[in-house]
Every structure is written in structure tokens, then in C-alpha cells.
Amino acid sequence: MPENNKLARYAAIFEDIKAGDIMSSNVVEISAEKKIAHAKELMKIKKISGMPVVDEKKQLVGIISIEDIIHALEFNKINDPIRKIMSTQVVTIHKGDSLATVVDKFENYKYGRFPVVDDEKRVCGIISKEDILHGILEKFNLIYIHDQKRTSTLNTEYSAITGEQLKTEEAKFHYRIDSSDIDAAGTGAAMLKQFLTGKNFHSDIVRRVGVATYEAETNVVIHSRGQGDIYFFQDEDRFIVRVVDNGIGIEDLDKAMKEGYSTAPDYIRERGFGAGMGIANMKRFADKLVIISEKNAGTQVEMIFYLPTQTWPLI
Amino acid sequence: MIKVRDIVALLDAEVLSGESKLDEEVKSVGASDMISDILALTKPGMVVLTGYTYPQVIRTALVTDLLGLIVVRGKNIAPETIAYARENNFLLLRTRGYLYSSCGKIYATGLRGSDAGK
Numbered sequence: 001m002p003e004n005n006k007l008a009r010y011a012a013i014f015e016d017i018k019a020g021d022i023m024s025s026n027v028v029e030i031s032a033e034k035k036i037a038h039a040k041e042l043m044k045i046k047k048i049s050g051m052p053v054v055d056e057k058k059q060l061v062g063i064i065s066i067e068d069i070i071h072a073l074e075f076n077k078i079n080d081p082i083r084k085i086m087s088t089q090v091v092t093i094h095k096g097d098s099l100a101t102v103v104d105k106f107e108n109y110k111y112g113r114f115p116v117v118d119d120e121k122r123v124c125g126i127i128s129k130e131d132i133l134h135g136i137l138e139k140f141n142l143i144y145i146h147d148q149k150r151t152s153t154l155n156t157e158y159s160a161i162t163g164e165q166l167k168t169e170e171a172k173f174h175y176r177i178d179s180s181d182i183d184a185a186g187t188g189a190a191m192l193k194q195f196l197t198g199k200n201f202h203s204d205i206v207r208r209v210g211v212a213t214y215e216a217e218t219n220v221v222i223h224s225r226g227q228g229d230i231y232f233f234q235d236e237d238r239f240i241v242r243v244v245d246n247g248i249g250i251e252d253l254d255k256a257m258k259e260g261y262s263t264a265p266d267y268i269r270e271r272g273f274g275a276g277m278g279i280a281n282m283k284r285f286a287d288k289l290v291i292i293s294e295k296n297a298g299t300q301v302e303m304i305f306y307l308p309t310q311t312w313p314l315i
Numbered sequence: 316m317i318k319v320r321d322i323v324a325l326l327d328a329e330v331l332s333g334e335s336k337l338d339e340e341v342k343s344v345g346a347s348d349m350i351s352d353i354l355a356l357t358k359p360g361m362v363v364l365t366g367y368t369y370p371q372v373i374r375t376a377l378v379t380d381l382l383g384l385i386v387v388r389g390k391n392i393a394p395e396t397i398a399y400a401r402e403n404n405f406l407l408l409r410t411r412g413y414l415y416s417s418c419g420k421i422y423a424t425g426l427r428g429s430d431a432g433k
Binding site: 277280 | 351380
């Protein structure tokens with residue numbers, strides 16, 4: 001399925017997200033009266049390929065890209081003011097626009113990013129495709145990505161949900177999943193649960209971690225045909241569980257998401273597995289869940305569990 | 316209050332493991348043969364009737380904080396399953412009764428499932 005169709009389909013699901021919720025508000029803009037050379041330096045320092053251009057009232061009047069700068073260099077206009085070469089036909093997004101509108105813009109205009117403006121046409125942010133992705137991950141319990149381009153996220157040490165670094169050597173708990181032994185499925189989850197019980201965490205969160213990890217681990221054993229690992233990380237206010245494998249990946253994530261759908265063979269079902277509830281249960285018990293999978297490159301499940309706040313209000 | 320030992324008497328069950336739990340109170344009961352259903356639908360402290368006898372059932376029960384399991388139809392239970400339960404002092408009962416009848420007898424005592432009130 002082409003990238004844009006896929007984006008359009010997600011847009012329908014995430015209709016209530018507004019552009020303002022997902023934009024990067026840390027936007028670098030430049031005055032139209034500045035020299036092109038100035039824009040060139042700024043873009044070099046900030047490592048960006050384009051910038052919104054504003055007038056003295058900070059209102060958006062144009063956009064300048066690397067192409068414009070190359071053009072200016074070529075014709076020796078590098079010391080001209082930006083307004084002379086900037087594109088004035090700027091496609092903008094209003095901060096109140098729905099995600100569907102944002103996605104439409106990406107589909108209809110082949111730009112990599114769009115400036116976001118407020119009612120006074122002042123630039124308040126910028127949106128790239130990545131911002132859409134992060135916005136959705138931040139806001140929702142679950143998203144899955146099944147996309148060749150996501151190899152950069154798969155098997156890296158950065159959290160797919162929060163972007164923070166998760167070094168496997170800093171995991172507080174690690175278990176190597178033995179995918180060849182169906183009877184051992186769930187052992188890692190049981191050990192993790194025991195580990196957490198020993199640390200005196202509240203039984204509710206320990207149970208939730210246990211159940212969700214059990215499902216993720218079982219999936220690796222039943223479906224991955226590869227090797228897997230469970231990593232547990234603890235942050236100030238949350239637990240992060242990562243279950244990764246290098247197996248065959250999930251063929252059809254839409255189906256895998258459906259309760260009751262299962263590709264488990266009979267001998268697995270005979271053992272009480274394969275109810276098609278795995279992902280549904282992970283979603284039910286984790287506070288946030290991201291599954292990243294690529295065919296023949298493995299699957300990565302990341303789950304976040306927020307610790308209950310320590311201070312309860314007195315009543 | 317209904318205790319584990321009352322259920323043992325009611326179902327004429329064998330106690331295979333977890334003898335020390337006989338005086339604990341049973342608060343709610345469920346029945347399932349599917350691991351995922353046990354994981355998703357039970358509450359901590361529940362007793363679950365099942366026809367499932369692989370060692371995984373004990374692991375599943377431990378992960379979900381069940382009080383105990385009752386294996387129905389007098390099924391053969393793998394020695395590993397019983398050993399695993401005993402290692403964890405987990406309550407494991409076995410009755411000759413079938414799933415439906417056993418559930419019915421327990422239901423008649425007034426005990427309800429995790430969907431009670433829904």
C-alpha cells in the first residue's frame with residue numbers, strides 16, 4: 001500500500017487530533033529583510049532544509065528552501081534580501097486544522113514539511129511527517145507501523161514511544177526467550193513478575209506488567225520463528241517493557257489487531273493459546289503500547305506502565 | 316463466607332497442591348480453557364475452573380494472581396504441572412465433575428464471576 005493511502009487511513013482514526021497538538025513549536029523563522037547569506041548560515045547551523053519567512057509583524061510571507069539558496073549562489077545574489085527569492089506561494093496549515101486536513105496537505109503537495117500559523121497568520125510551528133507520527137504515538141495508547149522505512153526505529157535503542165534512550169545493558173531485567181519450546185512460553189513474564197514482586201511494587205501494576213509481557217512473550221514463541229528478548233526498564237514514574245524478536249514479522253497487522261483473529265496452528269490452540277487476544281490483552285493491560293513490525297525483519301513491542309503516584313490526596 | 320475447603324467438599328475434589336490455602340475465602344469464580352481469556356478476564360484472587368492441564372496453566376494463574384485452579388473431568392494432569400504448582404504453593408484442585416455441572420454447583424452457593432453486575 002502506498003505511503004499516502006496509509007496515512008489517509010490513519011487520519012480517519014485520529015480525527016480529533018489538531019495540527020497544534022502535533023506540530024513542533026520550536027520553529028526557526030527568518031525575516032524577509034535579512035540577506036540570503038544569513039538564511040544559508042542559519043540553515044547550516046540548524047541543519048534544516050527550509051524556513052518560513054516572516055515580516056516585521058511576524059506574519060508569514062514566504063518560505064525559503066535550500067534550492068532557493070543554491071539558485072541565489074548560482075546567480076550571485078547571495079547578498080540580496082530574502083524577500084527577493086523566497087517562494088511566496090506558501091501552503092500553510094492552521095493550528096486548528098484536523099489531522100485529516102494535515103494529511104491531505106502532505107498528499108496534495110509534495111513538500112516535506114508545512115508551516116503552521118495562527119489566526120493572525122503568525123508562524124507558531126512546523127509539521128513534518130515525523131511530527132504526525134510522534135503526535136499519534138504520544139496521544140494514543142496504540143499505534144503500529146508496518147513500513148519498510150521504519151527499520152531505523154526497529155532494533156534501535158531508542159524508545160518508539162518517548163524517544164528516550166533505552167540501553168539494553170541498562171535493563172533492570174532481561175530474559176532470552178526460547179522460541180523452540182512452547183511449554184516454556186510465559187516463563188520470562190513469570191520471572192519478571194516475581195522480580196517486581198520482590199521489589200515491593202504495587203500488586204496491580206506488577207500483575208499488569210506480568211499479563212501484558214506474558215502475551216508478548218507468547219507471541220514471540222508461537223509466531224516469530226526467531227529469537228527474542230524481554231527487557232525491562234524502570235524510569236522515575238514508569239516501567240517500560242520491550243519484547244523484541246528477529247523473526248518473520250507480522251504479515252497483516254490489521255488482522256492481528258482484531259480480537260479473535262489468530263494464525264496459530266492447531267497444536268498451539270490445543271494448549272490453550274491462539275485465542276486471538278494477544279494484542280488486545282497487551283493493549284488492555286499496558287498504558288501505552290507500540291508494535292513495530294516489518295516483514296522478515298522482526299517485531300518490537302514496547303509497553304509503558306505508569307506507576308501510581310505516591311502521594312494521595314487526603315480526604 | 317465460602318472457603319476453599321467448602322468448594323473442595325462441594326465438588327468432592329482432590330487437593331493436589333496448596334493445602335495451606337484451604338481456609339482462604341473464595342470471592343469470585345470463573346471458567347476458561349483459553350490462556351488469553353484467563354489473562355484478560357480474571358480478577359486477582361479468583362478461582363478458575365478449567366480443562367487445561369499443561370504447566371502453562373499454573374504459570375498463567377501465577378501471573379494473574381489467581382487464588383487457585385480447579386481441573387475438571389478428573390483429567391490426567393502432567394506431573395510437571397503439579398510439581399510447578401507445589402513449588403509455588405499454588406492451590407490446585409481436581410474434580411471428577413464436568414465443567415458445566417461443577418460451575419453450576421458453585422454458582423448455586425451464591426458465588427459470582429468477574430462479570431457480576433455487568
